[in-house]
Amino acid sequence: MSSGFEYGGWVAPIMDEDMGRFMTEVFDRAAAFLLGRRTYDIFAGYWPGVTDPDDPIASRLNALPKYVVSTTLEKADWENTTVISTGVAEEVARIKDRTEGGELQIHGSGALARSLMAHDLIDEYNLLIHPVVLGRGLRLFPDGGLPTAFELTASRTTPNGIAIQTYRPAGRATFGSVPAGS
Numbered sequence: 001m002s003s004g005f006e007y008g009g010w011v012a013p014i015m016d017e018d019m020g021r022f023m024t025e026v027f028d029r030a031a032a033f034l035l036g037r038r039t040y041d042i043f044a045g046y047w048p049g050v051t052d053p054d055d056p057i058a059s060r061l062n063a064l065p066k067y068v069v070s071t072t073l074e075k076a077d078w079e080n081t082t083v084i085s086t087g088v089a090e091e092v093a094r095i096k097d098r099t100e101g102g103e104l105q106i107h108g109s110g111a112l113a114r115s116l117m118a119h120d121l122i123d124e125y126n127l128l129i130h131p132v133v134l135g136r137g138l139r140l141f142p143d144g145g146l147p148t149a150f151e152l153t154a155s156r157t158t159p160n161g162i163a164i165q166t167y168r169p170a171g172r173a174t175f176g177s178v179p180a181g182s
Contacts, residue, residue, distance in 0.1 A: 007134045014130055018158035024056040026126060030064055031102025034092065036109035037070040043107075044078040067095060069112050088112075089119040096121070114142045124168050125150070131161035147173035 035043060043061065050058035066081040069088050076083050084091050096104050106113050106122070116122050127140075150167035157163050 007137075010132055010134060011130060014132065014160045014162060016158050016160040016162070018156070019128075019160075019162050019164075022156070022158075022164055026105070027057050027060045029103045030060050030105045031099040032065040032067065032095065032104050033061065034095070034104055034106045034109070034112065035066060035068045036112035037068060037073055039108035039112075040066075040068040040070070040073070040076070040078075040081075044076070044081075048078055067091075069109075088115065089121060092116060092121050093119075096123075110138050110140055113140065114145070117142070117145055117148075120146070120169065122169070124153075124166060127165045127167065129163040129165070147175075149173045 047058050047061045050062075053059055062079065064080065066076075066078065067084055068076055068081055069084045071085050073083050073085075092104070103124075106116070113122065149170040149172065151170040152165060153168050154166040155164070
């Protein structure tokens, strides 16, 4: 349970091979990872113990550079991890510039993602819509966020009904009106 959220484990019954393939594809593109403090704590508590070199997620998370954004974490014990405590937007922009040939990926870390949205620092969104309603949870897109248009670059649905949509920001949202009778 995180932040009073009582529905952990809800995704396990609907995971399927197609979602696993998608996750492998995503992790195959990674050059580094950017994590918020809570996600870092969860990942660092689990993934270092997965030592199978053929595991498509653990092999990347354990070997590639990781950056954890936190004002309270002084030292990160997980190998290849750097703590960012100030100047987050500027530091993320620098890391993105240095991450050639792969992606700087955020997994989970909603508060961090929302802060980076405000600085146009997210190049791609993979939105997974699962066939379950839990009745509550945290929002990804914040109230008062920048009005942004997106281009759909990929779309698929897994056999268990997980809709996977990939979007790239396409500039600011535009506005108009729909003629009456349309």
